[in-house]
Amino acid sequence: MQTISLADAVALIPDGASLMIGGFMAVGTPEPIINELVRQGRKNLTVIANDSAAPGRGIGKLITARAVSRLIASHIGLNPETQQQMLAGELECELVPQGTLIERIRAGGAGLGGVLTPTGIGTSVEEGKRKIEVNGREYLLETPLRADFALVGAFLSDYLGNLQYALTARNYNPIVAMAADTVIVNAESIVPTGVISPDHVMTPGVLVDYLIAHE
Amino acid sequence: MQTISLADAVALIPDGASLMIGGFMAVGTPEPIINELVRQGRKNLTVIANDSAAPGRGIGKLITARAVSRLIASHIGLNPETQQQMLAGELECELVPQGTLIERIRAGGAGLGGVLTPTGIGTSVEEGKRKIEVNGREYLLETPLRADFALVGAFLSDYLGNLQYALTARNYNPIVAMAADTVIVNAESIVPTGVISPDHVMTPGVLVDYLIAHE
Amino acid sequence: MDAQELIARRIAQELREGMLVNLGIGIPTLVANYLPAGLHVYFQSENGLIGTGSVPDPGMAQPRLTDAGGKPVSALPGACAFDSAMSFALIRGGHLDMTVLGGLQVDQQGRLANWTIPGKMVPGMGGAMDLVTGARRVIVAMQHNAKGKSKIVRECSLPLTSARIVDLVVTDLAVIDFANGRARLLETAPGVSVAEVVTATEAELEIPADVPEMQL
């Protein structure tokens, strides 16, 4: 784990990179990293996240800036711009059931080749997927997702990058922190090592590549 | 969730029941429940757990009492009695890689039809299992495990059954608490509701059927 | 009583002590307002909380504590927070006793379509497919008709949410179940006749000899 400035952290991310971004309707999304991606004018990103939030919030800012060319998400209903760009063919959008999306990301981080889920059987979600029967019930084989970068928003980080999240801002953050080649964290507060009890660490510091230093 | 006496809780478990038991080398195992199972003379149990601990400790007491007819575990090497009973054909024993065992239990609790793992490919573990190729790599399809009862050892429980575990006593406990029809918890300390922060609850109380009342 | 309140009040009667319940947005959210006195029910918010409480007082909102729409909520004593993998393990794994969702169409076998109108409304399915597939009991809360057309249809023309048959549909006109593999009229709304329900319904309805009125 190393500390890094916000600008330098975002400079690591090239145009065309794939990003997993924590947060649920922008709650738990590392807002400073999003703002800096927009400021640096990043383009052609693939974003994997629960949703595209709303205009002016979290991932919604990337959508407005037309920084995203491909989105894998479970819900875009609260961001009309996402739907407009999608219907206009400007944004490629793969919609995935939420419980499937989070398991696919978990599989990517946990070294699993996939999981079998009953969700989506008998719906349009099953198109193009393998169906596998186990104990007389049919399941869809859902394959792992990984990304070049995970952008994680934490409540607390200690000096080693051990993270704690608060309340519903936890959501996708600890899962995406396991499924990317490079993990960049913005923490609301940074505390000395030992302040977070070992039992309250939700993401081990060994998973964190870069912790953004506060200015 | 209801509170129950130790004797009444164990009386719910019939001979021949399948039990998932938390703990790793007896650390985190709900020792009072084990003692009471032995005292009540339960027989012919199927036990699903990481290991069979050692004679005189945790699940080792059930082995010594010959209460177990079938064991699904990853390691029995520190309990010579388990190995003796197994080699003598008195105890049916299925040995499962530890990372596979915990994922099979998780799948059972999470409503997944199975997971694909690379672990065991090219070894005797693959016998009788389906192999599935994803992105050019072969995986074993490992199927879910569930049990009639989960026996969970917690550090703290609040009045609603929200649980917190301590240090390495967490291990299998939160995972087995999701994968059984009936969940019985022994907590070292019981505290008023609200004492455990929402962020520190590791097993939601809604998963707990019975919390053993202290005498 | 308006239609939404009627539907929410009737569904609240389905709540039982100790249940873990997920309420979708819209009418389903209102169900919490009519929780019978003395009944203790756990509400799950799929973004990662059990023990969701009411909207906080002015100035008390916590930005890291919201519902699945990102709106501030409170947390009751004994609430617990968790990540999204755990949230959907609870939903998919059969730990959720009941889910209440809105609907666009329900067919006469009891299959629900509620997540998209292709080419027109593409919000994504969010958690709906997992909720309908995984919850022990699925209740649909919706108006009986939209723009003069029955939402209880012979066959869904919209994409299905799940192959799983829902347990109960509660509308402003009727309560319908599918226990026998086909739509059956269980109750009528106050002042609504069985004939009126049949007329307003595209699906073929099984009509028992005795169809009581909702008791609200």
Add this chain to the structure above:
Amino acid sequence: MDAQELIARRIAQELREGMLVNLGIGIPTLVANYLPAGLHVYFQSENGLIGTGSVPDPGMAQPRLTDAGGKPVSALPGACAFDSAMSFALIRGGHLDMTVLGGLQVDQQGRLANWTIPGKMVPGMGGAMDLVTGARRVIVAMQHNAKGKSKIVRECSLPLTSARIVDLVVTDLAVIDFANGRARLLETAPGVSVAEVVTATEAELEIPADVPEMQL
């Protein structure tokens, strides 16, 4: 220096700053004793801890804080605890930089057998299969011979732990890798000749022109 210390000291040289490392029981555990000064390495205990520290002082043992054998350990500042699903997600998911395990046999392609002697020793594989399959770097720590027989064999007669090729074997006689798809002698132990290693080894060894002595 005894054989175990020699092996452990040599393996300790493979540690790098910031690595997450899992040490098996036996010789591998000793590696932690020879951590180069100033190097910061995280040790994982697969029962659910990163930041495992030394054996506690008398009277300081905490029964809920043990290694994978159930023996008391301490935890360093910045340690973290987690459940077994997370522990093996770390191992299987490629987050573990190095694992050091004991061995019964390694074949000349680099495949390890270390978990059972059928009919004789059936301890179960524990975490070994996941560790060998998932860790970024797998190092085997073992005596070169057992009961006069080479443990580095042409073909494993014992059941394999994984189809994955290990990265390095360190014995009391030699350091061997398999980078070219076959066993290659990298170093000899102090005072041991290349010829002595070849004689003591059943597997066919590739011998580079220059085989240095271990620098301990």
